[in-house]
Amino acid sequence: MDRTYAEAINILESRRRSVRPETSHATNLLSESLPKLEAGSPRLKGVPSIDGMAEWLQQIGHSASELSKLNIIHVAGTKGKGSTCSFTESILRAHGRRTGYPRKTGLYTSPHLIVPEERIRINSKPLNGTLFAKYFFELYDCLPQLQAPLDPSRPVLQRGPRYLQLFALLAFHVFLREQVDVAIVETHAGGEYDATNVIRKPVVTAITTLGLDHAAMLGSTLDSIAWHKAGIFKAGATALTVTQDDMAASALRKRAAEKGVDLRVVERDDRLPQNATQLCPSVQRTNGSLAVAAAEAWLSRNAPSQGLTADDVRKGVEQWTWPGRFQVVRHGLNTWFLDSAHNEMSVRIAAQWYAEAASAASKQSSKTARVLVFAHINELRDSTALLASLAQALRDTEASIRHAIFTTYPEVSGGEGCSGDETLALFEPVWRQYHPEGEVTFHSTVRQALEAAKRQGDQYDEVHTLITGSQHLVGPALKMLQEEG
Structure with missing residues (x-):
């Protein structure tokens, strides 16, 4: 061996x-x-x-x-x-x-x-x-x-x-x-x-x-x-x-x-x-x-x-650092807010943190797009209930999410991970209960989801993106952002 x-x-x-x-x-x-x-x-x-x-x-x-x-x-x-x-x-x-x-x-x-x-x-x-x-x-x-x-x-x-x-x-x-x-x-x-x-x-x-x-x-x-x-x-x-x-x-x-x-x-x-x-x-x-x-x-x-x-x-x-927990990464027009919250208590806290941190990071003269990238596929948890908790918490903080992006865990096309297509299909109606306006899109890889978030910068001066729902999402996302410098 x-x-x-x-x-x-x-x-x-x-x-x-x-x-x-x-x-x-x-x-x-x-x-x-x-x-x-x-x-x-x-x-x-x-x-x-x-x-x-x-x-x-x-x-x-x-x-x-x-x-x-x-x-x-x-x-x-x-x-x-x-x-x-x-x-x-x-x-x-x-x-x-x-x-x-x-x-x-x-x-x-x-x-x-x-x-x-x-x-x-x-x-x-x-x-x-x-x-x-x-x-x-x-x-x-x-x-x-x-x-x-x-x-x-x-x-x-x-x-x-x-x-x-x-x-x-x-x-x-x-x-x-x-x-x-x-x-x-x-x-x-x-x-x-x-x-x-x-x-x-x-x-x-x-x-x-x-x-x-x-x-x-x-x-x-x-x-x-x-x-x-x-x-x-x-x-x-x-x-x-x-x-x-x-x-x-x-x-x-x-x-x-x-x-x-x-x-x-x-x-x-x-x-x-x-x-x-x-x-x-x-x-x-x-x-x-x-x-x-x-x-x-x-x-x-x-x-x-x-x-x-x-x-x-x-x-x-x-001297303490803990990647993926209440972490902010800035790159060009994009500011990424990453938290690997994966239960209902955690996502509510993540929503409050994002609302406060994104508001503090916004430039007064800028048009800012607020974006969510979310994934959670787990047989031990109700993914839709988790998303509902997050959606309600974001609504209650008046975070004004413009674009909700739902994805699965593979980093790139052909990569390993669970497809989760059936779960993704359930996310839009749950999200629209709390956020009836705005865009909702689905992507099969983490990279596609990040690219979709970046494209919001074509219409706005800056993009603030919350990435949350699972370690299996936040980890690959952070890795890709680090590779981009």
Whole structure:
């Protein structure tokens, strides 16, 4: 076998499920531990992602208890997980630059925006291709299941890890081999049955803002979702969250009590720099405040004599970047506003951010066209409901979108991706409920959609385009914009 980066990615991609199971194969133990809720109870489909993780860790040479060496900060939530994790890493890295500890940070997030190795970072830098391949094939040699095609019908341990499970295993392996002083780990979707919840002894656990998402897996009520997310709480670990909806807050407090932990609600932190663009829109202050609390709690356990200073916080925020989240790219007549929001809570925030940021960027004497580029094709979410939330939020902010462009995920003609033609056909009537005027067009590739947005500059002095709905749209779009300089 050619043990290259490309081959490692090919094997990883081969571990994706082609379709999601329609029925549950959860073990009796897991089924019995599900919350007994009157409505909206979780409907587990297939085998919970945590099944097999401890055994596969053993196969690659690591025990679940060995993960405690990583001094983990474990983060779950609906909105802002990635930002909170990366803010935490950046603040601790700034502290380490001043004091010498932590000298090396590990960060695991998902999904990636442009390239897969973005998911696993050392001192904020994604693994280079050589290291990625090296560590991946160390796992491959220990997991003979990877040498056969993925067969979801086989018993868990025989079929081997799926895509996200394999990525989590790889992250743990990399962090242990690289001897990081701290690992900040984002859950994939839930918490209780998430593959990352093989972590038994985190130092800090944190729950970001909760909302309705992944209802097919986590249930259709906030208390059910909170029950799942709070599954990362562990006795002996600091437990943090932000101000939540009353139902979610009650469920979090109940689970914290069941697990024997004291849950602290984090308020806005005054040490965050007041005028930092990294903290716009305001939801980023919530994420940043939780990150400061997580970093401070981690230091109090691992370096109690080296407290977090306001300067650490400031420098951590100022050096922070997270492509594809509330990002503005300017090029000629075009200003692109990119946010990879992909649930109803997130797209409403993206709409408000766009309205404010685009208004601030407009030149008083210019005729400005406002354009939307949207794509979302996902069997776990209602794409039309997502678009409806976005359309209503944009209408309520009076963003005056002139041209709505709907597209699918392939970057260029003939590229890989899902066609989504049936979904696209449903978008126009949903959009026109809230925006009856203006143009609506459909394009089969991301490049065609961007070119259509640019053509608005033929009639206007400047074009402000919001690109949102999915990482699978924002990632390729950002890549193309970067290639154009």
